[in-house]
Amino acid sequence: MSDHMLPFVSRSDYEKALRIMEDTVAAMREEGAPYRGILYGQFMNTREGPKVIEFNARFGDPEAMNVLSLLESDFADIITRITQGDLAPSDVRFAHNATVCKYLVPEGYPEAPVAHQPLTLGDYGDALLYYANVEERNGTLYT
Incomplete structure (x- = not known):
């Protein structure tokens, strides 16, 4: 989205x-x-x-x-x-x-999003990142 x-x-x-x-x-x-x-x-x-x-x-x-x-x-x-x-x-x-606002959504979104998967961000340069419906555990973000 x-x-x-x-x-x-x-x-x-x-x-x-x-x-x-x-x-x-x-x-x-x-x-x-x-x-x-x-x-x-x-x-x-x-x-x-x-x-x-x-x-x-x-x-x-x-x-x-x-x-x-x-x-x-x-x-x-x-x-x-x-x-x-x-x-x-x-x-x-x-x-x-x-x-520009770009949503990154989990696989299966919106019908059946896959939960508890680790997120890898990579290099996002000067972009501002806003998180929604993610979890952080031990420095790793999860869906």
């Missing part, structure tokens, strides 16, 4: 997706349930433009690893401002870079 956040989305498609997010938040406000927090919209870019796959009231995974790695603003300050209702677009700054 992997997630790519590359600068291939057209300005028009970006604006359409943003409008979907803004309309969603506006609809919640109009229904008497104003939203404060993280709202993650997963989109698929189609020939007809962006389409919503799902909304979540949390960060998506692995997307959060891409987005947060580019965040230049103080995350704690952003969260505080969200809870206070005074977050401005200028409070959130991102680096203009591309990121």
